[in-house]
Amino acid sequence: MSHLLIPALFFLVILVGAFIQPAAARKPYASIPVKNLFSYIEILPPGSRVLLAWDYDPATQGEMQLLAQPILRHLQRKRVQIVNVSLRPFGPNVAADAQTMKQWPMSAQAAAPTEFGFIPGESAALRALTHSPVIASNQPRTSARTSGLRPTDTLAAFDLVIEFSASFANSQEWVEQVASRTQKPFIVAASGAVAPLLRPYQQTHQIRVLLSGYPDALAYESLLQHNGPAHRQRTAQTLALGLLLILVLIAATRSLLRR
Structure with a gap:
């Protein structure tokens, strides 16, 4: 032998x-949804407002951070005004963790995110959010001033709404209470377990873009030409x-x- x-x-x-x-x-192969989200963010002028909904818990943080990091990096690179909100009690914590994980030189050029925190009430909370994000927030009114929002502003004041979700129930509430009431693009970056359940909403265009999982995170980093956590x-x-x-x-x- x-x-x-x-x-x-x-x-x-x-x-x-x-x-x-x-x-x-x-x-990595960039799917059409990945390219679409990249385009939505890329055309935002500096100072645009983007609402980020952090609807996942620490248990799914490892998976969700892979998607959140390149999107956050892109938003910071475009120097938009980010407003963080959540329907889950631990949402503000994972949002804070995501902000501390990004250590990019260019992030110093962008404004600090505005924190609207955890908003209890699910459907009722989201209905209130569409009418007045400032009033719906449980944070002091002074915190809203950093975003330039006034109590009379509706959800139309935002140029983009992005939800990071590991909860089908939360995403369903966003679709029914928010996406149906605004013409602004509603984007969802979902966990692998939740994304298949949201496909019907994507097919009916209630969710404009649906991303999920490691391949989409890897492809988004590639479009950014940045070797992040997925790489x-x-x-x-x-x-x-x-x-x-x-x-x-x-x-x-x-x-x-x-x-």
Whole structure:
């Protein structure tokens, strides 16, 4: 069997090299929803208002941060005014964590986000939000001044509404109470478990763009030309797979030599 040693080694070396090539050499595929969201944000002029709804808990934070980080980076790069809100008690916490995770030099050029915090009441809260985000917020009125919003302003004062969601019930409330009452684009970045349940809303255009999962996060980072958390995760996975193949190579070599 020793005559098989060199061909086997040659094959395994090629196999290892195929998986350990630089991550930049394999450009992720950007789906139409990814490109659409990128375009929506890219055309926003500086100072535009964007409402971000943080509807997930720490238990799903790892998955959701992959999607949130490149979108946040893009919004900061465009220097828009971000207003954070949530229908979940831990929403303000995950929003704060997302803000502290982004350490980008360009973020200093953008205004600090306005925090409207947790708004209890679900359907009633969202109906109130559409009429007056400032009044619906449980934060002091002074906090709204940083965004330039007045109590008389409606949801139409925002140029874009984006929900980060790991809850179908919360997203359903946003669709029924908000998306149906505004002409502004309603975007959802959902967890892998929730996204399939929201497809009907996307198909009827009540959700203008629906993103989900690691592939969309990776593709969005690629459009930004930035190696963020999703790219780092892919690099780690590639290295782990390469290490596994190297171990297989070593084991196969030892087995052939023994024969």
